[in-house]
Amino acid sequence: MELSSIISQIAETQLEAVRSDGSVPSGHNGLYRDDETPVRNSSHWLLTFSLLYESTGDRRFQEAAKRVSEYLNTSDARPGEHTFFHRKVTDKDRCNGLIGQAWTIEGLAVAAHVLGDSALGDLAKDVFLLHSQDRRTGLWKRVEVDGQTLPFDATFNHQLWFGAAGAILADLPWTSERVDDRVRRFLDELETNLRLYPSGLIFHPLKPDSTRRRLHLVRADERGRIGLTFLTSSVPLPSRRRQLEWKAIGYHAFNLYAFALLKRQYPDHEFWETEKWQRALEYVRTDEYRENVWQNEYGSPYNPVGFEVPFAMEVFDIGTLEERRHWITKQFERHYNPETNRLDRNTEDPETLTARIYQATRLENISLPEFEPQ
Helix, strand or coil: CEHHHHHHHHHHHHHCCCCCCCCCCCCCCHHHCCCECCHHHHHHHHHHHHHHHHHHCCHHHHHHHHHHHHHCCCCCCCCCCCCCCCECCCCCCCCCHHHHHHHHHHHHHHHHHHHCCHHHHHHHHHHHHHCCEECCCCEEEEECCCCCEEEECCEHHHHHHHHHHHHHHHCCCCCCHHHHHHHHHHHHCHHHHCCECCCCCECCECCCCCHHHHHHHHHHCCCCCCCCHHHHCCCCCHHHHHHHHHHHHHHHHHHHHHHHHHHHHCCCCHHHHCHHHHHHHHHCCCHHHHHHHCCCCCCCCCCCHHHHHHHHHHHHCCCCHHHHHHHHHHHHHHHCECCCCECCCCCCCHHHHHHHHHHHCCCCCCECCCCCCC
C-alpha cells in the first residue's frame, strides 16, 4: 500500500469531524494532559487538507481547508487579535509558548501557498512578527493572547519550531523581508544555542553553550524569571537529569523534523557544516537511539518518530529507502486502527496523534508492502 493512500484515507475520515464553525476536535497535548482548544489540531488538519488538495485536486479537501482556515481567523481562535488561543490551563500561558504559535503559523503559511490566499499569509506574518526577538541571541519571547509580552520560551524545540515556521512563512512571495531576516538571525546563532549530550542527543531545555549568553538572557528579560529556570540553574539532580535525558530521546526526531524544514528553505547556511549539527543528525542512526525511542512515551505515541526520522533522512540525504520504509511502517503498525481510519491505538491522545499525520504529508510517497491494513 502506498503512503499517500493511507494519508488520504485518514483525512477522508476526518472530513466528517470538521464542525460547522470550521474547527476540529481538540486533544489534550499527549502526556501533558493540557485542556486544549481546537486551535492546535485545526492547524495540523489545515495543512493536511491543503496539501492533499494540492496533490489530488479533490475539492472536498479544498473546501475543508477553507473552512478550517476561517475558524483560525475567528475571535474564538484569536480572542485578543494578538496570538492564537491554544490552551486553558491554570498557571500556564494560553498561547502555549512559541510552539503553539509555530504550529498555527505553519498551517496558515502552507494553506496560503496552496489556496493562493494572501490573507492567510498576512495573518501568519502578523502573529510571527508580534514576537520580539533578542538580536544578540536570535531567541524569541512569548506573547500571550492578550498581547502581553512574556519571558523567553526556555524549551529548545519551541524556539527551533518557531524558527522553522518562520522559514515556511518566508518562502511566501508576499511575506515581509523582516520574517526572513529574523529566521536568518536565529540560524546565525543556532550553533551556540544548541546544546548536546556527548552522544549527540539534543538537550531538551534551552541552555546555550555559553555562560555569558545565559546571563545575557536573564538580564534581557525584564518581566521576571518565569520560563528561565533552565537558563540559570545549576546541573539538575541525578533523578531530574535522567528524566530530562529520557524526555530528550522522545523529542530528538521532533527537533530533526524542524531542522529539516529550515534546511529546505536555507540549504546553504553555514550551520549545516558544523560538527555539532553533524553529531545531532547522526545520533538518530545509533543503536542507542533505535533501541530506546520506541519504548519512550514521548516518542511514537505522541511525537510520531516514524514520520519525523524519515523526513530528516530525506532532506539531509542519509540512510536508505528501506530504513525510511521501516520507520514509517512501524509507526503505522503501532498506532493505525483500520476500523476507525485513525491513529488511535496505543496512545493517550488519539485526536492529537491522528492530527499529526500531517507530518507524513511531506514524505516521499513510497510503497509499504509490509503494512497492509485489514
